[in-house]
Amino acid sequence: MCQGDDPNCVHFVEHRARMLDDLAPERRSFLKSGFVASGAAATLMAGGLSLPGPTLAQASARRGLKQTAHYHLPATAETVHWGYFSRSLKPQVEIESGDYVTIETLTHHANDDAERMVTGDPGAESVFLWTKDRKGVVRRGAGPEETKFGPGGGLGVHICTGPVAIRGAEPGDVLEVRILDVAPRPCANPAFKGRTFGSNAAANWGYHYKDMITGDRPREVVTIYEVDASGARDWAQAVYSFRWPGVTDPNGVAHPTIDYPGLPVDHTRTIRNVDVLKGFRIPIRPHFGTMGLAPKEAEMVNSIPPSYTGGNIDNWRIGKGATLYYPVAVPGALFSVGDPHASQGDSELCGTAIECSLTGTFQFILHKKRDLPGTALETLDFPMIETADDWVLSGFSYPKYLADLGPDAQNAIFAKSSIDLAMRDAFRKMRQFLMHGHGLTEDEAISLMSVAVDFGITQVVDGNWGVHAIVKKSIFPVRTT
Numbered sequence: 001m002c003q004g005d006d007p008n009c010v011h012f013v014e015h016r017a018r019m020l021d022d023l024a025p026e027r028r029s030f031l032k033s034g035f036v037a038s039g040a041a042a043t044l045m046a047g048g049l050s051l052p053g054p055t056l057a058q059a060s061a062r063r064g065l066k067q068t069a070h071y072h073l074p075a076t077a078e079t080v081h082w083g084y085f086s087r088s089l090k091p092q093v094e095i096e097s098g099d100y101v102t103i104e105t106l107t108h109h110a111n112d113d114a115e116r117m118v119t120g121d122p123g124a125e126s127v128f129l130w131t132k133d134r135k136g137v138v139r140r141g142a143g144p145e146e147t148k149f150g151p152g153g154g155l156g157v158h159i160c161t162g163p164v165a166i167r168g169a170e171p172g173d174v175l176e177v178r179i180l181d182v183a184p185r186p187c188a189n190p191a192f193k194g195r196t197f198g199s200n201a202a203a204n205w206g207y208h209y210k211d212m213i214t215g216d217r218p219r220e221v222v223t224i225y226e227v228d229a230s231g232a233r234d235w236a237q238a239v240y241s242f243r244w245p246g247v248t249d250p251n252g253v254a255h256p257t258i259d260y261p262g263l264p265v266d267h268t269r270t271i272r273n274v275d276v277l278k279g280f281r282i283p284i285r286p287h288f289g290t291m292g293l294a295p296k297e298a299e300m301v302n303s304i305p306p307s308y309t310g311g312n313i314d315n316w317r318i319g320k321g322a323t324l325y326y327p328v329a330v331p332g333a334l335f336s337v338g339d340p341h342a343s344q345g346d347s348e349l350c351g352t353a354i355e356c357s358l359t360g361t362f363q364f365i366l367h368k369k370r371d372l373p374g375t376a377l378e379t380l381d382f383p384m385i386e387t388a389d390d391w392v393l394s395g396f397s398y399p400k401y402l403a404d405l406g407p408d409a410q411n412a413i414f415a416k417s418s419i420d421l422a423m424r425d426a427f428r429k430m431r432q433f434l435m436h437g438h439g440l441t442e443d444e445a446i447s448l449m450s451v452a453v454d455f456g457i458t459q460v461v462d463g464n465w466g467v468h469a470i471v472k473k474s475i476f477p478v479r480t481t
Contacts, residue, residue, distance in 0.1 A: 051325060051376050051386050051437075052176065052367060059371045060097065060176075068098045075104035075161045075357075077126040077136040080338070082108070083156030083261060084142035085301045085311060087294045087330045091165035094332070097366035101164055102359060104185065105288065105340040108159045108261045109355040112199040113224050115267075117357065120188035124357070127159060128262055132250045140261050142300035142410065148253060149260050155410070156303040157261035158290045158312065162336030164364070169333040172369035174377045175293065175326045177335065177362055182286045182320040184342070185357035186229045196227040198236070198342045198356030201244075204257045206351035207460045220244035220258055222265075223276060225354045227284065227342050234284050236342055236354055238277035242270040282343050286358055287319035289339030292383060296329040297402035298410070303338075305413050305463035308400050310383040314353070314459040315394065315468055316344045320360075323386045325377060335364070346468075348459045376437030382429060389474070393433060394458065395426025395467045414463045422467040426455055430469040438476065448475075 050057065071093050073079060079092050095101060110117035111128055118124045129136030137159075141152030169175060184196035200223045202208065209218050223241040247255045247263045255263055292310020295301050306313045310326050318324065326333070337360065344353030372378045382399055385392035397417035398404055405412045430453055434445035452475055458466030 051323075051384070051391065053375055056367060056371055056375045056377065060365055060367050066096070066098070068100060069095065070100040070102070071095060073101055073103045073161055073164070074123055075106045075127065075159070076123045077129070080106070080127060080137060080159050080161050081163075081336065082127075082137045082140045082159050083152055083154065083303050084139075085160070085292070085294045085303060085309075085334075085336060086299060087296055087334065088299060089163050089294070089334060089336075091163050091332060091334065092161075094165040094167060095364060096167050097364060100180070100361060100363050102181075102361045103161050103164075103337055104357075104359045105161050105338050106159045106185075106357045107198065107340055107355040108157050108338075109199040109201060109352065110357065111262050111264045112201065112222050113197060113267075114264060115189060116187055116192055116197040116224065117199070120190070121185075124188075128264070130250050130262070130264060132252075137262075142298075142302045150251070154260035156301075158303040158339040159261075160290060160303065160336040160338035163294065163332075163334035164336070165332035165334060166364055166366050167332075168368075169328050169366055170331055170369070171296065171329055173328040173333075174367040174369075174372065174380055175328055175333045175335065176365040176367060177291070177324045177326065178365070179288075179318070179320055179322050179324075179360055180363055181361040182288075183359045184227055184229045184286070185359055194228070194230040196229045196342070196356060197239070198225045198227065198354040199223070199352070200225060200350070200354050201258060201352045202350035203352060204259070205461055207347070207349050209351075225282065225342065225356070227354075227356060233281075235281040236284060237281065240272040240274045241276040242267075242272050245269040282354070285316040285319060285341070285343045286356075287316050287322075287341050287344070288337050288358070288360060289314045289318075289341050289344070289353060291318060291324065291337040291339075292335070293326050293328060294330050294334035294336075295402055301402065302410050302463075305401060305410070306383075306394070306396060306466060307402060307464065308382050312339060312462050313383060313394055313466065314339075314344065314348050314462060315385065315392070315466070316341070316346070316353075317385055317387065317390075317392055317468075321387060325380055325384045325386070327381050333366075337362075346459075347457045348461050351461045376433065379432065379436055385468075390470050390472055391433070393426060393429045393469045393471075395422050395424075395429055395469065396464045397421040397425070397466075398464055399425050401464055417463060417465040419457065419460070419465060419467065422458075422465045423455065426467040426469045430471065434471075 143153030147153035340358035342356035
């Protein structure tokens with residue numbers, strides 16, 4: 001039966017409206033923060049500045065002069081790929097430019113508290129299924145087929161739903177992805193009805209890990225957070241924390257640290273600290289940490305380091321109302337999304353955000369290479385974020401590490417990243433953006449960057465470290481054409 005997710009249903013419009021009405025209280029609660037009121041989609045409708053500009057927007061829209069379709073892509077063991085991007089993945093859905101897709105995403109940290117984040121949820125249960133005889137998703141990571149952990153070896157951790165193929169997308173094109181809605185995935189366990197939960201792991205890959213000053217050092221600590229999905233608040237609160245107890249997985253392999261995704265935590269072996277962060281309210285910033293297209297350079301690419309086609313950017317601004325622009329590297333573009341977060345600060349210092357399952361609704365607009373000359377997208381070779389108020393450029397230590405670091409790039413990147421390199425990349429990209437996209441001289445661009453552009457640390461935990469540059473649209477002259 002159509003639940004508002006089958007555009008071929010004769011009552012699709014009615015069913016879709018009913019489904020959105022049912023979700024509305026959760027969305028209103030989850031998305032009250034000031035950030036989510038902004039977005040490129042809203043800007044376009046309001047006639048404000050947008051990156052493609054009116055001429056390119058009209059050219060791309062003419063190709064989509066048809067009735068748009070709306071698809072629904074659930075998160076199940078059959079629709080996700082765990083820990084990698086691949087140019088050879090079979091698309092879960094193929095769409096036209098202009099179409100909409102509602103995509104469910106699961107956090108790979110749900111097994112930190114399966115009772116709250118897996119139990120009773122058929123999709124999550126199928127993905128996290130792991131007994132000595134069966135594993136719901138066998139390959140986890142981009143590593144070899146034969147490892148002590150199983151296929152993939154955990155070299156990549158994010159559960160990605162997709163890919164979505166866009167008909168007619170070819171290398172050299174630019175894909176515009178508009179995030180129209182984000183909703184929490186409610187807990188399916190009746191004991192926790194009306195709530196959503198997430199996990200924050202202060203883990204061994206965190207920036208802090210070898211610089212701790214109290215207690216047993218080093219240590220990994222997991223904090224479980226609660227998000228109200230009923231409409232009462234727009235903040236998260238800590239429920240409890242626990243020291244990582246060490247896990248022996250269902251196949252008998254010991255994991256003294258968090259070294260493999262989806263490990264089931266046995267809470268009979270943990271001691272819960274229920275007094276953690278008492279009275280603190282964490283503002284909700286729902287966003288997708290990992291979102292992007294398949295690269296061309298390798299058959300399987302670890303989901304952890306971000307690159308020129310996006311991926312694990314981990315910028316909290318990639319939420320409702322934002323638009324992302326990606327250079328297309330392979331036919332069909334092959335868009336996937338995962339690593340959902342309820343909230344995160346710039347830097348993602350301890351290694352994770354509030355890792356919390358979300359559902360997003362996206363619109364996809366294809367800009368063909370032949371239409372790009374003379375626009376700000378003509379030289380785009382990196383993932384770019386746009387909101388109603390800002391343009392946000394993503395700099396990385398090695399923006400094209402897969403091509404630049406040789407055959408061992410997916411290992412080498414973890415030893416070579418630095419903030420200095422990421423800052424240089426962000427500076428160069430902003431300079432190019434201001435000069436090429438807005439006609440400034442180099443001297444003008446450098447002065448403007450120093451007095452009006454904010455550079456921030458996106459993340460220092462994803463192998464390929466990130467610095468973002470934010471410039472406000474309000475400082476630019478008003479376009480007359």
